[in-house]
Amino acid sequence: MTGQAVIELEDVWAGYESDRVLEAVNFRMVAGDYVGLIGPNGGGKTTLVKVILGLIKPERGSVRVMGVSPEKGRQFIGYVPQIQQDDKAFPIKVWDVVSMGRLKPDLLHNLSLKDADKKIVERSLRQMDILDLAKRSINELSGGQRQRVTIARALATEPKILLLDEPTSSVDSRSSSQLYDLLADLNQSISILLISHDLTAISTYVKTIGCVNRRLVYNGQKEITAEMLSSAYECPVDLVAHGLPHRVLPSHQEEDDHD
């Protein structure tokens, strides 16, 4: 796929102290794409997210978000973190969580929520179909509802890119497929980068797939290539365990070709 790059990583090496997690990562995500990155647990998915968000400085290599440094470019990213199961039980209402999407670096702007901001918060809640939950405490919500709140907060930032880290980890399968339908709708106007260890779920929805396991294999295509399987050798183990959907396999690997 060609087009304007929204995220660009060139020869990125990153990790923590002596523990290197990512090696020689090259990645170019173009505008309008819907990328699913899979990989085993501990394969560096979360580190990759942190590098893109400028939360970790890579040892080597360059990172560009919307053509600028991640610290600047991350303002265009609607970040949807993984929901923590043991979340502090923080006393806060859905409306207040989503309003956080309107916070700006300028503290004076944040003194109160302006009318224009309120409209955006309301629109984001409506987009995720949770306007009726606005007054509820987040602690009363199900995993799926909470995930929608987190996505609504990201949408309230009016992002160019939506970056989701394991969005369905605490969501039952029915709400997770609803969630993916919503994301597919959102993709009509926003580029989406989805990180997950669950290939089966995402493979039916994304436009292009990559695989992270220390190294990143990504060709801007939907198929999982032999190169991906060999260089990120742990991935196929995950694939077999979850049952591999036909459509992501290159046809020459299939005995009886359904597609």
Place this chain on the structure above:
Amino acid sequence: MIDSIQNMFAYDFMRNALFASLLVGIACGLIGTLVVLNRIVFLGGGIAHAAYGGIGLAYYFGQDPMLGAILFSVLSALGMGAVHLRTKARSDTLIGVMWSIGMAIGIIFVSLTPGFKADLMSYLFGSLLAVSSGDLQVMALVALLVIVLVGFFFRSLQAISFDETFSTVRNLPVTGLYLMMLVMIGLTVVVTMRVVGLIMVIAMLTIPPATANLFLKDMKGMMLLSIGLSWLFSSVGLVVSFALNLQAGSVIILVAALSYLAAAGIKKLAVHPQA
């Protein structure tokens, strides 16, 4: 009963004590809520104890102990905050170390200072009945500062407390806000120390918000109810301590703790009536 309470407050020192606990209650309600929600209660305890170093130094050099306490608590708050921000995982160890260093410095300088030192006990256990009008001014200033800062920056403080990473990604000045919060904690600790003593500061910071959190599920409500509860606990504690001739700070803490337990019990019965 009403008569005897009225008689109690005929004394200047009782009026000062009541006024002091009302002012301190404001700071404790607002800042205690932030301490509880950010899960930095241990850090609050560390600041309170490190402040003793400042008290000891001030005594030794013949300065106002309150001044020494403010200096030490603000500096240790910033130091512990820097450690907490940088090394999330091991920060409790380092905070424990600073906690002890402060106490050690305090004890050494107090023992080096010649003369009668009964007054120093008041910093450990509080001396609500000995609050001076100068103390009241400091308390009023701290209460005002905390109201203004928390009021103005409420949304930003709520954001960094709820989700620090998201706030960083939105490029909020997270470190600045965090350090501002810590300085407010330091100042609140110092004025609370006058009421219940540095050893029991943690209780005053945590029990009212914890009680409020049993019933309220948003941060603003929690702050306001915490202030009300602080007022209730300290006025009831003050009256009871006067009537029974007991040390005021300790009675206030026991009133608060018993109220918390009762409230938790009531809530449990209300949620699971059969249990």
